[in-house]
Amino acid sequence: MADGLTKSAARNIFYGGSLFFFLLFAALTAHSHWYMVNVSTDSEGLTDSVKHGKEVWEKNMCINCHTIMGEGAYFAPELSNVWERYGGLENPEAARAGINAWIRAQPLGIEGRRQMPAFDFSEKDMNSLIDFLEWTNSINDQDWPPHPAG
Numbered sequence: 001m002a003d004g005l006t007k008s009a010a011r012n013i014f015y016g017g018s019l020f021f022f023l024l025f026a027a028l029t030a031h032s033h034w035y036m037v038n039v040s041t042d043s044e045g046l047t048d049s050v051k052h053g054k055e056v057w058e059k060n061m062c063i064n065c066h067t068i069m070g071e072g073a074y075f076a077p078e079l080s081n082v083w084e085r086y087g088g089l090e091n092p093e094a095a096r097a098g099i100n101a102w103i104r105a106q107p108l109g110i111e112g113r114r115q116m117p118a119f120d121f122s123e124k125d126m127n128s129l130i131d132f133l134e135w136t137n138s139i140n141d142q143d144w145p146p147h148p149a150g
C-alpha cells in the first residue's frame, strides 16, 4: 500500500471538490437572482419616477456626504430610512412635505452645525427624489445600519 494519497485519489478529490463548489456557487447565484431579489426589494414599486429619483440622487452626489444602506460618506445622516424617520409609514403626505421642506430650507446656517447645501430642484426632480427615498426605505436591509441615523 502506498503512503499517503495515490495519484488517482488526489485527482478525484480535485475534480470532485471543484465540481462540488462549482455547483454550490451556481446554486447560490440562482438563489440570489430568483429568490433574494424578489423578497428583499419591491420590484413592482420600482416606477419610472423612482428610477429618475435615483438619477437625481447620483447626479447631485448626495452620497458624498450621506450614507444609504450604510454605504457612502459619514458626514451626514443615513438616508435609506429617512422616509420612516419622517413618519412616512404612518403619514406619507406629511413625510413627503417634511423632506421637501427640509431640502428647500438648506442651508440652515446654524453656527457650529454641519451644513447641507441648497439644491434648486424642479418639482418633478424633488418628487422623484422623494419617491426614491420612499422606495429605498422599503428594501429589506435586515435593519442595517444598526443606528437609525447612521
Ligand code: HEC
Binding pocket: 056, 057, 060, 061, 062, 063, 064, 065, 066, 075, 076, 077, 079, 082, 085, 099, 102, 103, 108, 113, 114, 115, 116, 117, 119, 129, 149
Ligand atoms: C455637502 C454635504 C451634503 C450633501 C452633498 C447633501 N447633504 Fe443632505 N445633509 C447634509 C447634512 C450635514 C445634514 C444634516 C444637517 C443638520 O442636521 O442640520 C443633511 C441632512 C439631510 C436630510 C435630513 C436628514 C434627517 O435625518 O433629518 C435629508 C433628507 C437630506 N440631507 C437629503 C439630501 C439629498 C437628497 C441630497 C442630494 C440631493 C443631499 N442631502 C446632499 C449634508 C449634505
